[in-house]
Every structure is written in structure tokens, then in C-alpha cells.
Amino acid sequence: xxxxxxxxxxxxxxxxxxxxxxxxxxxxxxxxxxxxxxxxxxxxxxxxxxxxxxxxxxxxxxxxxxxxxxxxxxxxxxxxxxxxxxxxxxxxxxxxxxxxxxxxxxxxxxxxxxxxxxxxxxxxxxxxxxxxxxxxxxxxxxxxxxxxxxxxxxxxxxxxxxxxxxxxxxxxxxxxxxxxxxxxxxxxxxxxxxxxxxxxxxxxxxxxxxxxxxxxxxxxxxxxxxxxxxxxxxxxxxxxxxxxxxxxxxxxxxxxxxxxxxxxxxxxxxxxxxxxxxxxxxxxxxxxxxxxxxxxxxxxxxxxxxxxxxxxxxxxxxxxxxxxxxxxxxxxxxxxxxxxxxxxxxxxxxxxxxxxxxxxxxxxxxxxxxxxxxxxxxxxxxxxxxxxxxxxxxxxxxxxxxxxxxxxxxxxxxxxxxxxxxxxxxxxxxxxxxxxxxxxxxxxx
Numbered sequence: 001x002x003x004x005x006x007x008x009x010x011x012x013x014x015x016x017x018x019x020x021x022x023x024x025x026x027x028x029x030x031x032x033x034x035x036x037x038x039x040x041x042x043x044x045x046x047x048x049x050x051x052x053x054x055x056x057x058x059x060x061x062x063x064x065x066x067x068x069x070x071x072x073x074x075x076x077x078x079x080x081x082x083x084x085x086x087x088x089x090x091x092x093x094x095x096x097x098x099x100x101x102x103x104x105x106x107x108x109x110x111x112x113x114x115x116x117x118x119x120x121x122x123x124x125x126x127x128x129x130x131x132x133x134x135x136x137x138x139x140x141x142x143x144x145x146x147x148x149x150x151x152x153x154x155x156x157x158x159x160x161x162x163x164x165x166x167x168x169x170x171x172x173x174x175x176x177x178x179x180x181x182x183x184x185x186x187x188x189x190x191x192x193x194x195x196x197x198x199x200x201x202x203x204x205x206x207x208x209x210x211x212x213x214x215x216x217x218x219x220x221x222x223x224x225x226x227x228x229x230x231x232x233x234x235x236x237x238x239x240x241x242x243x244x245x246x247x248x249x250x251x252x253x254x255x256x257x258x259x260x261x262x263x264x265x266x267x268x269x270x271x272x273x274x275x276x277x278x279x280x281x282x283x284x285x286x287x288x289x290x291x292x293x294x295x296x297x298x299x300x301x302x303x304x305x306x307x308x309x310x311x312x313x314x315x316x317x318x319x320x321x322x323x324x325x326x327x328x329x330x331x332x333x334x335x336x337x338x339x340x341x342x343x344x345x346x347x348x349x350x351x352x353x354x355x356x357x358x359x360x361x362x363x364x365x366x367x368x369x370x371x372x373x374x375x376x377x378x379x380x381x382x383x384x385x386x387x388x389x390x391x392x393x394x395x396x397x398x399x400x401x402x403x404x405x406x407x408x409x410x411x412x413x414x415x416x417x418x419x420x421x422x423x424x425x426x427x428x429x430x431x432x433x434x435x436x437x438x439x440x441x442x443x444x445x
Contacts, residue, residue, distance in 0.1 A: 001254065002044065003052045003163040005156070006083035008076050008107075010099045011059025013091040014119040017146040019043070019056035022156065047156045050164075055079045060103060084166075085113040085159040092118040092129045092143060096136060104136035113162040116141040117155055122148055176218065176225035177346045180259035182252055182283075184275045187267040188295040191329040193217070193230045196338065221339045231255045256282055260349065260390075261289045261342050261424075264319075268294040268326065272312045284318045287391040289345045289424045292319060297326040297333070321417055322424040345424040349390045353420060358384040358394070365415050371408050379403035393428040401431040 007015045023043045041056040057076040080086060088107055090100050107114050118130045121143035130143040140158055144151040172178065181189045197219060217228045231252040256262055262283045266276055283290050292312070313320035323341055327334040362384045371379035380399040387393045396412075398404065413427060 001258070003085070003160060004055060004083045005052055005085050005087060005159050006055040006057060006076075006079040007087045007089060008057050008060065008080060008103070009089035010097070010103065011061055013059070013089045014146045015059065015089045016056060018087070018089060018117065018119065018144070018152075019054060021146045021149055021152055022054055047153065047160060050160060052156075052160060055083060061099070080107075080110065080112070083112060084163045085115070086110075087117050087155065087159060088114055088138065089117045089119050090133055090136075092120045092126065092133075095129070095132050100133075101136060104138055108137055113159065114138050114140070115155060115158050118143045119146050121145055121150065172218065172227050173225055176227045177342060178227045178229065178258055178260045179342055180229040180231060180255040180262045180288075181265060182231055182256060182262050182279055183265035184273070184279075187265045187270075188329045189265050190230055192263075192265060192293070192295065192327075192335075193228060195329050195332050195335055196228065224339070224343055226339070226342070229255045229259060252279075253282065256286055256288060259288055261291065261346050263291050263293050263338070263342075264322075265293045265295055268297045272315060277316055280316045280319055284426050287426050287428065289349055289391070289426075290319065290322045291338070291341060291345060291424055292322050292324040293338070294324065294326045295329050297328055318426065321422070348421055348423055349392070349425050351392065351420065351422065352389050353386050355383065355385045358386065361416070361419055362412075365412055368415075369408070369411055371403070372405060374403050374405070377403060379405075379408070387430070388428075391426050391428060392422060393430065395430045395432055397432050399433065401433045404431055 007019055009015050019041065022045050024045075043054050043056075045052060045054045057079045060073050060076050086107060088104065090096065104116075116133050116136060116138050118133050118141060121127060121130065122145045127143050130141060133141050142151055142155055142158065144155055146152075181193055183189055197217060217230070219226045219228055256279075264276065264279060264283065266272060280290070323345065325334055325337055325341065327338075329335065362381055366381065371381070377400070382397040382399070384394060384396050387395045394416075409429070413429070416422070416427065
């Protein structure tokens with residue numbers, strides 16, 4: 001995951017000019033008028049082979065005189081929460097203002113590294129103006145010139161060094177299984193984490209959205225290390241009015257990206273909603289394994305477990321191949337099954353099948369159900385091989401990929417899942433034609 005550096009400050013101090021200078025492109029509008037940049041902008045940049053993600057924000061104005069000031073402030077706060085380090089840009093020609101002091105006060109309350117970038121130090125001898133910004137109470141203060149490129153590399157070095165040092169300290173053991181606990185708010189994710197750990201490691205509250213950040217806990221169970229990632233629930237887009245909600249959605253997406261296995265927690269009483277469908281689609285898209293966890297099952301009466309799963313299989317076919325647990329986090333019912341099942345699902349990501357085994361499998365599939373004729377032509381399958389594992393990826397060599405129908409593709413995928421234990425794991429398929437090896441058609445299972 002790339003380090004993230006946010007550029008913040010009051011209006012018209014040169015934030016966008018600094019953003020463009022670092023990116024070496026004119027991506028952000030530069031103008032003397034205040035309030036030009038409203039939304040945050042993202043761009044990948046590089047410092048001597050060290051890549052990072054740069055975030056430009058609109059000028060923060062606490063007076064409310066600039067149009068859309070509140071929205072600009074909210075966007076900047078999201079960037080500050082999301083970033084690993086912050087470049088606080090001020091105007092060296094104007095000197096410290098009351099707004100600079102107020103913003104510095106807010107930035108000091110956070111735990112992120114902050115560097116004061118005193119901009120517009122364009123001429124020799126103006127470095128003395130930098131000292132005036134020591135009064136902001138931020139340790140690192142540097143004079144720069146966004147227009148001339150003065151001290152830009154040194155500024156980025158100061159921002160990246162603490163990030164990389166922290167990443168080195170927080171390195172996760174290679175043999176640890178990374179498990180993300182995901183789901184919408186108030187389904188019992190934090191309670192589940194606390195009960196799994198048998199101690200209070202995450203805030204538990206009946207108020208939806210209590211957990212604002214992803215909480216990592218390195219934990220060992222029966223000789224196996226696990227990195228448990230508790231996340232804030234994803235709310236609907238219309239409800240993401242608060243900064244914490246937007247930040248929570250960002251962190252949840254990052255948690256899924258980091259995980260090997262995702263525990264998708266659902267409220268058994270409320271069932272499977274469009275939000276769970278979106279999360280499930282993201283898990284499948286990123287190639288992560290998944291275990292469905294129905295929490296609060298004790299509240300359900302006169303409903304069989306298989307009936308609860310029927311609608312889910314129709315709404316999200318991938319979840320039909322994921323193991324399901326019906327639990328009650330508060331009483332620890334069935335929680336003892338989570339770690340063994342997680343370990344089993346994780347190990348199946350590394351299952352490797354030989355080409356010989358796969359070719360026998362393909363032969364049996366063709367005998368059961370021949371590919372249909374299309375325009376008087378029939379799909380011919382030459383052989384199937386496994387190209388990768390974690391997650392498993394297969395390459396199917398055929399005469400003409402465009403003769404593969406959706407129905408026959410699903411047939412092969414279902415047969416593969418029935419024949420080999422890839423429980424809870426997405427299967428990635430690629431078609432390659434005989435005549436044009438460069439022609440590839442990707443299809444997800």
C-alpha cells in the first residue's frame with residue numbers, strides 16, 4: 001500500500017502549485033482567486049524511486065465567507081484522516097495568520113507527522129521569514145518555493161521518512177493469516193472481535209458507526225498467528241455526511257485489500273441487504289476468501305438456516321461457495337468454529353492442481369455436456385492449466401474464445417468447485433485462443 005501525503009492549508013497559499021510541482025504535471029488549477037480547489041485530488045508521485053500517493057485539498061476557511069467552505073473543509077478533513085503524513089502549507093510572504101494558528105492547533109491534536117511548508121520563499125535572504133512560523137507549535141518547519149522547486153525534495157524526504165519507519169515497525173509476520181471483519185454498521189463486528197480475543201480490544205457500543213478506524217490485532221490461536229482487522233461499517237453513500245463515515249468506508253476498502261480472508265458479518269434478523277451485496281462484490285473482485293457470519297441468530301424464530309441462505313445465493317452467486325456460520329457473539333455460540341474454518345479456507349487458496357489432473361477433469365466435463373454449436377462452429381478445449389495460486393488462477397486453451405457461452409462457462413466453474421475444495425475462494429479464469437495467444441478474455445468465478 002502506497003504512503004499517502006496530504007497537502008492542506010488556508011486558501012491561496014500555493015497548495016495546488018505545490019501539488020503540480022511534485023507531480024510534475026498541471027493537474028490542479030492554480031489561480032489567485034480564493035477557493036478554486038474544492039474537491040480533493042489524488043495523484044501518484046515518486047521521490048527517487050520511492051512512490052507515494054499525493055492528495056491535494058481545497059483551502060480551509062473557517063469564516064464561511066468562501067462558497068462551499070463547509071464542503072471544502074469536510075473534504076480536507078477526510079484527506080487528513082486518510083493520510084499518513086501532512087504537508088501544512090503557509091504563505092511566507094504574508095507571515096503567520098490567525099487562521100494558520102487555528103489550523104496548526106487542530107493538526108497538533110492528531111497523531112500524524114506534520115511538516116510546515118513555508119511557501120513563496122523565492123529569493124535569497126528570505127529564509128529568515130521561515131522562523132516566524134515556529135510559533136505555530138509544529139516541530140518541523142521548512143522554507144520552500146513551489147514555483148521554483150526549491151527544497152521540494154527535502155520536504156518530501158521529511159514526510160516519507162517517519163511513514164516508512166512506522167511501516168517497518170508494524171510489519172506483520174509472513175505466516176500470519178490476515179482476517180478482516182467487515183460488514184455494515186451495528187451488526188456486531190466489534191463484539192465479535194472482543195469475544196474472539198476474550199478481552200476488550202475494540203470499542204463496543206450499540207451506536208452505529210462507533211469504530212471509526214481499522215483496528216489491527218496480532219493474535220495467536222493453537223499455534224497459528226492471525227492478524228485480525230476490525231473495521232468501521234460501510235454506510236450507504238447518502239448517509240456519508242460525516243467525515244468519519246467517509247473515512248470508515250475508505251478504511252474498510254483498504255482492510256479488504258490487505259486481508260487474506262474476510263469475515264462478512266450479517267445481522268440475522270435484518271438479513272442480506274444491498275450493502276452486503278456491495279461488500280461481497282468487492283471481496284470477490286479483490287480475490288479474497290470469504291466466510292459468512294450470521295450474528296444474532298438467537299433472535300430468529302421459525303426460520304431454517306437453509307432458507308436464510310437461499311436469497312443470498314441468488315443475490316450473490318459467489319457467496320454460495322462460501323462457508324456459513326450462525327453465531328451469537330454475546331454468548332460466544334459457535335465462535336469456536338471461526339478459527340479452524342478460517343485456517344481451512346486460507347489453506348485452500350494455495351491448493352495447486354497439476355495439468356494432468358485438470359485435463360482429466362476437462363475430459364469428464366466434455367463427456368457430460370458437450371459445448372454447444374454456435375454459427376455452425378463448436379468450441380474445442382485443448383487443455384486447462386493452473387497458472388497461479390492465492391487466489392487460484394486457471395488458463396483454458398481453446399480454439400476460439402468467442403465460442404465460449406456464459407452457460408458453458410458456469411458449467412465448467414461449478415464442476416470445478418464440485419470436484420476440488422476451493423471453498424470460499426474466488427476462482428479466476430482466463431481464455432486463450434489457439435491462433436492468437438495474445439488474445440485473452442478474463443472471467444471471474
